[in-house]
Amino acid sequence: MSDQVPACLTAEVVSIGDEMTSGARLDTNAQWLSRRLGELGLQVKFHSTVGDTLADNVDVFRIAASRANVVVSTGGLGPTRDDLTREALAAAIDRPLVQFDSALQHIESMFASRGRQMPARNHMQAMFPEGSQEIFNPQGTAPGVDLKFDSGGRVFALPGVPAEMKRMFDETVSPRILKDATAVGSAGGSHIRHDVMKFFGTGESDMEERLGQMIDRKRSPRVGITVSKATISLRITATGNSESDCAAQIAETRAEILERVSEFYFGDGETYDQQHAIDQQLRIAGQSLSIIELGRAAPLGDWFAAIEPTTSYRGGLSMSAATDLMAMLETDSIEASMATIAKKFASDWVILVDEYPSLDPSADQPIPASDVSIFVYDPAGNLHQKTVKIGGHPSIIQPRIAKTAMQFLRQQLQ
Amino acid sequence: MSDQVPACLTAEVVSIGDEMTSGARLDTNAQWLSRRLGELGLQVKFHSTVGDTLADNVDVFRIAASRANVVVSTGGLGPTRDDLTREALAAAIDRPLVQFDSALQHIESMFASRGRQMPARNHMQAMFPEGSQEIFNPQGTAPGVDLKFDSGGRVFALPGVPAEMKRMFDETVSPRILKDATAVGSAGGSHIRHDVMKFFGTGESDMEERLGQMIDRKRSPRVGITVSKATISLRITATGNSESDCAAQIAETRAEILERVSEFYFGDGETYDQQHAIDQQLRIAGQSLSIIELGRAAPLGDWFAAIEPTTSYRGGLSMSAATDLMAMLETDSIEASMATIAKKFASDWVILVDEYPSLDPSADQPIPASDVSIFVYDPAGNLHQKTVKIGGHPSIIQPRIAKTAMQFLRQQLQ
Known part of the structure; x- marks a missing residue:
């Protein structure tokens, strides 16, 4: 791990x-x-x-290329009259548009592969400001433009379609930026590697306080913190001279992170959440789960259904209230209702949110905390209960309750 | 309705x-x-x-005030060292910061109402670039700044907290902009009124084609189209010299819209969706509904649970597959399963998605259409079935299926 402060390339997104x-x-x-x-160190x-x-x-484009080292734009590369990015770049740098034969061939072949002839208007997509490099688009007809301005900025123009844009950035733009950054000494090498760790159970500011200098933007590898509906992601980005160098840096940083906040850690990966951790653990144990949600939401049913593959x-x-549940099942307690559901669904575990x-729905302000009871019925037929106080912004409160319920279930699984 | 082309104020959002x-x-x-x-005509x-x-x-701020008539910024008005908007505005316009006593009193009273003394650092929030007008913040300690630049732009600086920002914009900024716009002849009067109509069952481009010139940005009242997870909103904005003038314009535009696209219309309001229309209709009829969702999602349960109030x-x-459902209920068909659920849940209607x-989850590309069956079990014990082909981007496909199911249920309710 290096702690020196590197010269930092600046960027603008258009x-x-x-x-x-x-x-x-x-x-x-x-x-x-x-x-x-940011992960590339810019x-x-x-x-x-x-x-x-x-x-x-x-x-x-003129303003951006004069105030940032790297400019990445999205949009305006399609074949219609509204798509002006190529023309705008040519005008901004005062150079003519010229045809790139390789790009034209790629566009024609994209149409041919779909059994169609290229419409005349798509010809425009093969035109580039003189002096550009092409950015290959493996998924669509719009190639990107890579153009260095005299004012200092290097512009990478990408299509607006997210799937195409993301792939082109990762496959072509990111390595080119890393090469520039290495040349000016602001990156640690030619290779880059990411790792995402997931946490639940504390707030963003507490997490930041515990991590301290680890989230400093000048640290290497960088550790970025983001929060989505109460789930915290730490994204580690290492640059180095080899894959194994990056991997070693990441391993060291992971260990440091776990020393500080291991109690909230539940797994790895951009789209990984607690339901995946629970499903994984249950599958390993050969066990199963059913869910009862009472009141004004039922997110857990939707989240668990969406896991693939889940066995x-x-x-x-989902029902309005415990009384409705007991009436339907002809039981006289939460516990008896959960036992009935375990039997009916043939599940080892049952979780209930009450x-x-x-x-x-029109309120846009935090609401006061109220009591929510979480019940877990385990394979031995024991009932575990916890009551938590949960408040916050209306848009976050139901997911926060659902995630707190999953956290309690994970504790019982251990 | 007036069809003349008004002079148009321009805007920048910072x-x-x-x-x-x-x-x-x-x-x-x-x-x-x-x-x-946009709704104000800018x-x-x-x-x-x-x-x-x-x-x-x-x-x-310098660039924005020189290229737009109206600049609205959010953020940087808090009491910390990171909050630089007041200072930046003063520097951009080259004027000193002066204390506004009315603002200071408001901030002190906000703290007093919470039983606290104002910390010294909050004093900064009462400082304004000379020549500013205050924008009153009824919910927080950060007043906004309204400042006219010599370069032509009028800057409205608001806090970043959405609830505070939205209320300050609607209560104070919007009337001030409308007054400016009326003065230059680009708005139809001193009053403004909105109306939102909701539609499902066709795509955005078909909707645009059917509406034709009605969605032209120069039309008065303006009709704006937005799409959220396959639900289309048309937002009508009328400006006029009185509330009743606005209301009359809106009524006329609503009638014109319904002439063109009534078959997709289901109700009114920013957050209104088909589940609200269904719930409303069922409550009027004194009837009830239960829902069965099979496969890799269960959004309807979550959406219907969240309606308030619903009786x-x-x-x-929610279960993985029809076979699981039949095994649990000890039935031998979808129809028998739905009849059992109607009885168990004491519901008049049952809808099932199969x-x-x-x-x-990692795919970021449209997936091909596949067959989905929708079943509706009505109060007379009849089963209605429809099979639809639904494909699209992974992020939109499950909501689209759920909404198509609700559309089919609405047809049966009529």
Whole structure:
């Protein structure tokens, strides 16, 4: 691990399209690119969003290329009249558009593979500002543009389609940036590797406090913290001269992280959440689970159903209140209801949430904490119960309850 | 309705904070403000996002105020050292910061109402660039800044907290913009009124084609189209000299819309979706519903549980496959299973989705359409069935299936 402060390349992310400036679409590309650029060790200083107007695009590219070392844009590379990125780049750098034969051949072959002839308007997608490099697009007809401005910035123009944009960034743009960064001494080498660790059970600020200097942006490997509906992700990014160098750095950083916050750790991976950890553990034990959710939400049923592959999830039941549940099952207690469900669903474990509170959907303010009871019925027929107080913003409160329930279940599984 | 083309004020939205440029948080404020500004008849030309660095903030405000008539910023108004918006505005316009006594009193009273003394650092929140107007913040300690630049732009600086920002925009900023817009002849009057109509059953481009010139940005009242997980919203914005003038314009536009696309219309309101329409209809009829969801999702159970108030939703059940359902209920058909559930849950109607497909969670590309069967069991004990082919992007496919099921149920309810 190196602690020296490297010279830092700066970056700007540009998003192009009327659908973004008008607010019709939420710009998630800029967020994704900002995280990736940060992981490469760059400091993202600006985002700019601009509509489909040529003069505005020219201005935005000129400003961006003069104030950032790396500019990554998305959008405006399609075949329609609204797609102005190539033209804007050529005007901003004052060079003509020229045809790249390799790009034209790729576009023609994309159409041929679908049994179609290339429409005339797609010809435009093979035109590049003189002096550009092509950015290969394995999934679509729009190649990207890689163009160095005299004012210092290097512009990478990518399509707006997220799947195409992400792949082109990871496969082509990221290595080119890493090469530039290494040349100016702001990155640790030619290889890059990521690792994502997942945590639940504390807040972001507590996590930051416990991690201390580990989340400093100048640390190497970098540790980035993000939070999505109360689940915390730590993304470790190592750069080095070989894959094994990166792997060794990541292993060391993981160990350091676990020394500080192991009690909240439950697994690895961008889309991994507690339901996956529970399913994995149940499958290993050859056991199964069913879920009862009472009150004004039923997220666990949806989350567990979506796990693939799962052989542990038997089914879920949602009802308004415990009284309704007992009436339907003809039982006289929560415990007896859970025993009945365990039998009916042939499941070893049952978890019950009683109950998700009523939320005013129009409120946009934190609501006070209220009591929620979580019950776990285990394979030996024992009932475990915990009551928690949960409040917060209405958009987060039901997921937080569901995730607290999963945390309690995980404790019983251990 | 007036068809003349008004002179159009331009706007820029500025978002401030390292958490945005780094990608740690998704910027939803910019989208919300863009829609609101569009509804006021302004053309939003740019969004700019900048971190917590003074010089960068000064640059962004200077550029924005010189290229847009109206600039709305969010963030940087808190009491910490990272909060630089006041200082940046003062530097950008080259004027000193002066204390506004009214603002200081408000901040002190906010703390007093919580039984606390104002910390010294909050004093900064009462400082304004000379010549500013205060924007009252009824919910928090951070007042907003309203400042006219010599370069032409009028800057409204609001806090980043969405609830505070939205209320301050609607209560104070929006009327001030409307007054400016009326003065330059680009708005139809001093009053503004909104109406949101909801649709399901066709795509955005078909909807746009059917609506034709009705969605032209120069039309008055304006009709804006947005899509969220296959539900289409049309937001009508009327400006006029009185409430009743606005209401009359909206009524006329609603009638025109329904002439063109009534077959997809199901109700009104920003957060209104088909489950609310179904619940409303069932409550009026004094009837009830239960839900069975098979396969790799169970969104309907979650959505119906969340409706408030509902007396029509009895409960939901989710399982992997129809065979599991029949085994549990000891029945030999879907129909018999639905009859059993109707009886157990004491519900008049039962809807069953068979089944939500398996999705590769890592795929970021549209998946081919596959057959999904939807069954509705009515109060007379009749079974209605429909098979639909549904494909698309993985993030949208399960909601689309659930919403298609609700559409089929609505047809049976009629």
